Every structure is written in C-alpha cells, then in structure tokens.
Amino acid sequence: MVLPKTRKAAVKTAEGTFEIKEVPMPEITQPDYVLVKVRGSGVCGSDLHSWKVPRPESVGRITGHEVAGDVVAVGEDVTNVKPSDRVGVDTVIGCGKCYWCRVGQYHICPQRSEIRGRTFAQGFSEYIVGPADHVYKIPDHVGYGEAAIMDVYGTSVHAINRTNTHMGQTVAIFGAGPIGQSLLDQVNVTGANGIIIDIIDSPLEFAENTIGALETINSTEVDPVKRVMELT
Ligand SMILES: [Zn+2]
C-alpha cells in the first residue's frame, strides 16, 4: 500500500474550534509501533468541554481519543496485528516505566497526557501511530463506530469491577449519557437490575427500549431517591 505524505486533521484553533489542515503523516518511530488508518472516532464529553474554549496550550493540537480503524503498517517487532486488520485502539498510553505503569494503572501515569497526545490520541485525523499492544483486533460483526467506544465501555467495566456488581443486586445509575448507557448494558450482563436516572427523556427511552432497564426515572418529575427506595 502506498501511503500518502500528509493526512487531513482537525487542528485546534485559538478559539477552541477546529480547522481542517493537511499535516505530516505520523511515523513508525519504534519497532513496536503500528500505523492505523482511522475509520471511526467518537466525540467524548471531554472533547465538548474544550469546544470553543480558548486554550493557548492547545493551539495546533490534534485531539480525539475514541478510535477504531485499519492497521496499514507495522514496526519490525509487531506480531499481534498485521496490515489490513481491523482494530479498536486503546489511546490511554503510559511511559511503561513508572510505578503506576508497572502495576497496570497506566491511566494515571504522570506522562500519560504527553505520550498519548503525540501517539494514538489524535483520532480526529486520518492516520495515527502508537504501540501495538494498545490495538485490539475486532470481529467482523463489530463496526468501527462500535469499536471506537470501547473507551467508554472500559470505563464502565472499571465501575463494575470496583463495585463487584453481581447477579441479584439492584444498581442505580445517575446519568444516561454514553457511559451510563454502557454501564446499564454491563449491569444487565452481570445479571443485576439497573435503574437509570436522567433529566432528559430521550436517553431514558433509549435505555428502556434498546438496552433494557428495571426502571427509568426522570428526576425532574419523580424524586429519584424515594423511587429507588420503593423499588429496592
Ligand atoms: Zn474520553
């Protein structure tokens, strides 16, 4: 495959918006790195926090950290994926050397922001590069859009693990955004019952009709504490 010399990217402006620019292609600078063509990129709540917010330190940056795509090139030491593999990308990348990285808590590595910012967390561009052990092959029936929100599901897996949610329990989830919805999905997988609470009807309808909930509560209409106590 002949790769282009440049890629399109949404580059942060002084106003906190994006400008679409042609920028240099990222390069495989380490033997364990892979180059991925981006096929799906999610918009995180944290992306919205910085939308139209002037931040001098962000000018010129490429963001986007919920990503899936196709492997297009690999470094010489890479064995887990090959070109044309469809992958979901874990864009949280630590230094691999500090205490937190060594105990598997690389999401709180002090160097995380800097390292991910210059590697995989550039999902609002056509190509990204980073370590092969942060890409995961996805089955044919999983679309790029679904794979791109593995980041969101990972947050919910963490919540399930931390709370030891299991069969027979009832769980109240406050907030029916993407993380709340994915958490409800996994509460259902564990066999527990999920009650989901929000102030907007449409995500509650999605939770009820698409994911499945013991009950949905619009807390502008119903006292959620009272209702949860009645249900449990
Ligand atoms: Zn995020």
Ligand SMILES: [Zn+2]
């Ligand atoms: Zn580290």
